[in-house]
Amino acid sequence: MNTATTICAIATAPGMGAIAVIRLSGTATFDILSKVFKKGKRSVIWDDVPPYSMLYGSLYDGTTLIDDVVVGIFKGGKSYTGEDTAEISCHGSVYIQQRIIDLLLQNGATLAGPGEFSMRAFANGKMDLSQAEAVADLIFSESAAAHNVAIQQMRGGFSKRLQELREKLINFVALIELELDFGEEDVEFANRTELQDLLQAISAEVKKLAASFQLGNAIKNGLPVAIVGPPNAGKSTLLNALLQEDKALVSDIAGTTRDAIEDEITLEGVRFRFIDTAGIRETTDVVENMGIQKTYAKIKEAAIALLLFDASDTENHAAILETFQALQAAATDTTFILVANKIDRATAFDWQPWTALSPHRVTISALAQTGLDELTTALVAGSGLQHWQQADIIVSNSRHKQALLAALAALQATEEGITQGLSGDLLAFHLRDALKSLGEITGHIDVDRDILGTIFGKFCIGK
């Protein structure tokens, strides 16, 4: 990373808004501003401007006025990045934003890479690594739930949970090391069953944290949903109907407009990603031909599958049911929601034959837009995210997940070792692996302070 450059980027969401903010950070911030910013007709003596002040003025490209702007000044390391920084609030048109960026680039700034402001903040000691990563997540998070995860991680919820875990693990390692270094001492050693129990509790905790990655990832990237059904079941009508639901909600939450993304829909703050619409279209043929092999892969990938069919098409129901059963048997981890479409055209639809397939059943008319609230509720319920409470910790960073999984593997090796009667020095070998992995997130585990300190605090050691 080259910190000698001065970087700039649009800080607000892409697209047209009332105003936009462009951020400039680095040692040349004020040199660059001097070349383009005037207060009235005069240049600004930047040394005389106190930190945290706002200056109203104009941006010029040579003599051409670009925009009237307000510039926020951050000096002496007291900024987000820890460098001299200016935040230029300009008018929100995409053209103006682009023009200003070009202007800054012409005058010596370089375009910031993704997350570079945060990396500088990290490099300047403004945040720790796990905070920096959470900020990066925050930048890329768009739904309310993802925002919560990122905010919580940043405030240290995750760190706190890990801290507790670290504490437990240190206590456990202390018990093992006690036997090794102080085997000659007159102290009581934990028996193997006790150790086994302790270790299982710790493993369960790590497992829970690591598993929450699945959830955290879903929140960040959208929960994959597959829509499966025979032709003319109404798949694209349904997708369009759901998209309309989403638009209303999006403008409510973010207060910004954006182009509708064809296959990503945010419902009640949870983002759903409808996987590979082409694939969904493809499934039509596949279902028709009863050759469902390709569909299996799609469905296994999905957290939720909407099994969509025409409620009025009664003569094909038996064949459809059979297909759905085959799909379900192949993808046991996927939540299935049965969706009977075109209910307004069905004369006497009965769920009875379908009940064994899934407890989640909704009748809708995508065209008449009825039953969509129920479907939304079923989707959100199927996501499992409505159970997600503020207090729960969700890991959404893959580095953390890798470390947790490595720790888990080491803990499991320890557990196996205890069962096999492995000697203490080898148990300790696995435990050190676990401590090291956890330490990659929480910081080093110091043998003297943490492990020996725990032993001397708890046991009367020494002749």
Added chain:
Amino acid sequence: MKHSNKYDVIVVGGGHAGCEAAYAAGKMGANTLLVTMNMQAIGQMSCNPAMGGVAKGQIVREIDALGGMSGIVTDETMIQFRMLNRSKGPAMWSPRAQSDRMLFAEKWRLVLESNPNVDFYQEMITSLIVEQGRVIGVNTALGIPFYAKAVVLTNGTFLNGLIHIGEQNYGGGRMGERGATGITEQLNALGFESGRMKTGTPPRVDGRSLDYSKFEEQFGDAQPSKFSYTPTRPLAKQRSCWITYTNPEVHDLLREGFDRSPMFNGAIQSTGPRYCPSIEDKINRFADKDRHQIFVEPEGWNTVEMYINGFSTSLPHDVQLKAIQSIPGFANAKIFRPGYAIEYDYFPPTQIKHTLETKLVTGLYFAGQINGTTGYEEAACQGLMAGINAALQVFERPAFILDRSEAYIGVLIDDLITKGTEEPYRMFTSRAEFRLLLRQDNADQRLTPKGVALGLADESRMLRLEEKLNKIAKLNSDLTQLSVEPSEVNDLLDRVSSSPIKQRSKAVALVSRPQLNLRQLNEVATIADVLQADDYSEEEIDQVEIAIKYAGYIEREQQNVDKMVRLQELAIPEQFDYQKVKGLSTESRQKFEKIRPTTLSQASRISGVSPADLNVLLIYLGR
């Protein structure tokens, strides 16, 4: 002819560190002077009459493998030997010996006297002669200067030593010996930071006044091993130690004296070790424990004096006596020497380099308690390393540094200079991240070639090592090639509750089973043939077994070492300017500036340095 007051190396102090330092420097060809305040006290065991123990025993083996003398001196003067932690895996096996205190000191003195490069002088050193940041000699109390190119300070507890018994205290370096003054003050003036530490020792009693029927007897090993890789002889007969326990009555009597205890009335302010607490500290901190173990250790083959291990105290003499007489078996105990606490100066070891040379004064080396350590073994290995490096500097040869993956000695020194120490530092196996590699059985393989290259260990050690390695290789390869039939072993497997084999199987596969060892497999005729193909020693058989049983672990540990070595290769320039690294937290910057880590690996071990700071440093170092 040698000039009477000019030397290559001067060693100040004749304890464990001083003896090893003087021996090593002399052995490597340096004209060496050992200056001590009392020549009767060379090689004195100031505390318990024992060498080795968990982690410490490994250090003695390492000293021996390098060519130091602590192992040989111990072997020739021990009265009991035990291999501790036998049940806990080979990395944990730790030799420990009870020594004859008087013989031990005598043997050390004879070892040094037989080294023609070592001279002696009895006198207190009051100051160093330092010119332009370089030490060039020492001044004695009588004003006699001695000059040298390097000086090793091994002052033990003598620098401004202050002995406490109850409410009395007086200056002294050890009971019955005066303390040393002047050096701390001079070093402070030169810019060294110093601190105070505290340690203690228990009373010694008359063995004739004890009732042994009240004790448990603790025997030495039935087949005692030894410390040295040289052909010293294991013990034919041994003396036992004895175990007894304190009780609530003893604790009450001790508590009555707390108001007169220097530990509790504020007379002692300095830090003592957490793991070697005085008896008053134990009953104070662990009030719910109603008994503490006491070891009664003989001080030698013939003497009646007994060392009361576990009863370290600085309570008034009358309290000591009353309390000790309430211990079962001690009703009529006579105290020969009361227990006492001692405070002394040390120099926080972040002020020295990996060579043990001080950062401030060229040619000046510190070893032992002056660096904030405790223990004979810890002191001895530092003395050895300081003596080696002092000699190397004199001969303008490259410095000798042991890595954390090579020896406990490397771990100890790196810990000291990287983290400093707040309390007397003692070695524990848990401090070594590569514990599985740093075993007592392979210290010769790790270190003897280095010792020979230094000119410290004799060539004969190398020949012995080579022969051992050849035999190990042969046994290993014979076993690898051997397969056994189910009918040969299933009987044995059944007896040790290991699942039977169904077809012809590799012998090594059987050895690697946790329930089995090579000695048991000796009853299988084909395996016995292999084991008896040569006159394999116990140690050689152990080594082959370890290599087979722990192959997977040893390989993974080696991979961990390789990872560390890669970080080790990221050198930080000696004059690196941390001020220009803007991203560092103030705390880390201060620590880096103080400790001046030589590699990123060392930087990562400084306590309180966050991964973020290391990343910043990594970025600035241009990787």
